[in-house]
Amino acid sequence: MQKRIFINNQIKAPNVRLIDEKGQMFGIVTLQQALVKAHEANLDLIEISEKTVPPICKISDYGKFSYQQGKKEKKMGKGQRAGEIKGIRLSFAISAHDMETRSRAVEKFLKSGYKVRVEMVLRGREKGLSEFAKQKLLKFLDVLQTTTPIKIERELKMEARGWTTIIAKAN
Secondary structure (H helix, E strand, O other), X not given: OOOOOOEHHHOOOOEEEEEOOOOOEEEEEEHHHHHHHXXXXXXXXXXXXXXXXXXXXXXXXXXXXXXXXXXXXXXXXXXXXXXXXXXXXXXXXXXXXHHHHHHHHHHHHHHOOOEEEEEEEOOHHHHHHHHHHHHHHHHHHHHHHHHOOEEEEEEEXXXXXXXEEEEEEOO
């Protein structure tokens, strides 16, 4: 989310701390003096930080500044995918081959930086055999452990629809 940037006549503070177009601190001046200096340089007066007293303003090209800000925000958001969770569902009657296929999918998710929620869904009478289902899920985690080092983010837990756990790539 990009915050609102005030430029030129949108700035309301009577005095501003001015940074010139070369990036040098100019000092504290009135808003009018700063606007005149920006106009003389054929650039915009951009409010960088409104939280300080007086607010910090910079003489720069607004289009270039907003482009740089957008690039900076995009770069900051790039590595924040670790919090996202992908899901894999295992059925009660899953075969060994299907288990290998699902483990390859989980490996791909883990290599991409995701956490994975592994679910063993139980329906009807399968709920009566929940210990068998738990052993099958533990076997799946063992199969996965042989190919990819994993760490368990959330322990194996019985929920209303079956067993679930959350795993992540071990560092």
